[in-house]
Structure formats: C-alpha cells, structure tokens
Amino acid sequence: MKTIKLSATDSTNSFLKDLAQNSTLENFTTVVTQNQTKGRGQQQNKWVSEPHKNLTFSVFISFKDLKVVQKKYLNFAISLSIYTVLLAKNLPKPSIKWPNDILSANKKICGILIENTFSGDRIKNSFVGIGLNVNQEIFPEHLKNATSLKLETGLESNLDLLLSNILEEIQKNIKCLTSQKFKLLEEKYLDVLYKKNIPTMFKNSKDEIFMGMISGISDFGKLQVLLEDDIIQEFGLKEISFL
Missing domain, CATH: 2.30.30.100 (SH3 type barrels.)
Structure with missing residues (x-):
C-alpha cells in the first residue's frame, strides 16, 4: 500500500482523482496532507481543519465485482472502520450518523466523502475522503457541534499511528465487502446507528x-x-x- 504525504493541498480527494486519471494506482493508495485548504464534505459542504492537528486523507479503492446497487455496503464498511478505531481509543458514546458521519454523543468528530466511478452497473473505483478531528481543541464559532479525539478523551494522539490503524481497519472491512458479507456489515452498522429505534x-x-x-x-x-x-x-x- 502506497502512502503519499503532502505538506498542503486543496483537497486530497481531488488530488487522488487527478492522479488516477494520469497513472495506474495501486489499490489502497492513500494521500494524506497536513494542511487541506479546500476540504469537501457531503452536499457541497466544506470541511474545515486546523493544519498539523488532524487527519485529512483520501484512499483509492478499486473493485472487480461490486454492483452499484450494493453501494450502501461500501458506506457501511468505511464508516465502521473509523468507528472501530475510535472505539478502541475510548471515544465516549461513539455512533454513526447516517449515512457516514462519526459522532461522540451529539458532536461530530469525523466526516466521510465517498466519490465513485462506474463501469456499467459496477463500481469501478472509489475515492474515500476522510476528515478526522484529532488534536484540535478550538473550532470556529459556526461549528458548534464539532469535537475532536483530544477534547473527548483528554489525550494527544500520534497522527501517523492513527492513520495506520484506520487504513488497516479499512482493508479488513473492504475484504469483508468483497467477500460479500453484506449481512454482517449491515448488522454491525445498524447496531451503532445514531438514534436508531429512538423517538x-x-x-x-x-x-x-x-x-x-x-x-x-x-x-x-x-x-x-x-x-x-x-x-x-x-x-x-x-x-x-x-x-
């Protein structure tokens, strides 16, 4: 697995997509930056991240036989990967907010943006962008519901080690996905889905x-x-x- 480290870039997803157009990428090629200047989230939202404090990275994943209609299981696999790592870090009250935000109680700690390319009725490649608040302690006034691993646990985290843990978990869950263990992924996801079965x-x-x-x-x-x-x-x- 190849990891490309950048001191700064506008968007790791955009960088990775440009790279894929001009070269053949090894599966799970990862681009990580210390300073993402134009991070993107769901629904055209921006992802704001203090430089050198957090994880902002994107992972290239290629598929041989994942159907477009099975796309939700890709969401499950990626969000469960982040959830599992943060749970092991003793993040209090972690959950997944549909479709794939990670929360601690009612506060957002991680956002995920998955952009796919298609070939007929199959997903050919996925560009998985992840923004995880790790050591940041002060957030802009308009991000009232943002939090970080350090704010929630009181502990500073090693960014490189945390990235390694997440990538390892992503590979495990993608293997589960490509082995078509869809029911298992769905059960795990629904078990930790925010507000499930709560009025x-x-x-x-x-x-x-x-x-x-x-x-x-x-x-x-x-x-x-x-x-x-x-x-x-x-x-x-x-x-x-x-x-």
Whole structure:
C-alpha cells in the first residue's frame, strides 16, 4: 500500500482523482496532507481543519465485482472502520450518523466523502475522503457541534499511528465487502446507528416537522423512518434532517 504525504493541498480527494486519471494506482493508495485548504464534505459542504492537528486523507479503492446497487455496503464498511478505531481509543458514546458521519454523543468528530466511478452497473473505483478531528481543541464559532479525539478523551494522539490503524481497519472491512458479507456489515452498522429505534424529531425538505424512529437503511441506501401511523417512509440525503 502506497502512502503519499503532502505538506498542503486543496483537497486530497481531488488530488487522488487527478492522479488516477494520469497513472495506474495501486489499490489502497492513500494521500494524506497536513494542511487541506479546500476540504469537501457531503452536499457541497466544506470541511474545515486546523493544519498539523488532524487527519485529512483520501484512499483509492478499486473493485472487480461490486454492483452499484450494493453501494450502501461500501458506506457501511468505511464508516465502521473509523468507528472501530475510535472505539478502541475510548471515544465516549461513539455512533454513526447516517449515512457516514462519526459522532461522540451529539458532536461530530469525523466526516466521510465517498466519490465513485462506474463501469456499467459496477463500481469501478472509489475515492474515500476522510476528515478526522484529532488534536484540535478550538473550532470556529459556526461549528458548534464539532469535537475532536483530544477534547473527548483528554489525550494527544500520534497522527501517523492513527492513520495506520484506520487504513488497516479499512482493508479488513473492504475484504469483508468483497467477500460479500453484506449481512454482517449491515448488522454491525445498524447496531451503532445514531438514534436508531429512538423517538426523534425530524424536519423534511418542505420544513415540515414530524416525529419518527429510524428503523433501518433501504436497499438503495435511503434512511427508513417509522412514522407515528406505523408506516415506514424512506428519505434521501437532502430530504430529511434531525431537528
């Protein structure tokens, strides 16, 4: 596995995608930077990270036989990898917020952006961008729900060692994915899914507020919410938010 270390770049995902266009990449090639200047998150959001304090990196993963309709299991594999490493670091009250944010209690510690390239009905390659707050202790005022491993545990972490642990876990879970152990991945994911089976207030894309309980993830990766009338409704990424 090849690791490329950069002192600074705009986006590790963008760098890795450009690299893949111009060369043949070894599977699990990783680009990590000490200073990501234009980090990207889900839904065109920005990922803000203090230089030299956190992990901002991207991993290239190639597949031989992963169908597009099995995409949700890739999300499960990656988010479970981060969750498992942070759990071992004694992060208090860790969970995965659908689809793949990692939380400590109600605060966000890690964001994941997965960008795929396709060949017919198959996923050819994935560019997995991960931003993990590690040793940062002060966050911008507008990031009220952000936290870090150091803030939650009181301990400073070695970034290189933490990266190594995460990459090792990703390889394990991708092996599980390519071995088609989909049920196992889903069971593990649902066991640690934020607010699962807990009555929760939501807001939909029409700004309507309603009560429901997260019950699972659909075949197409949508969030399944059990409503008060015992009907399960499915929501895409931009169609629902926690109130």
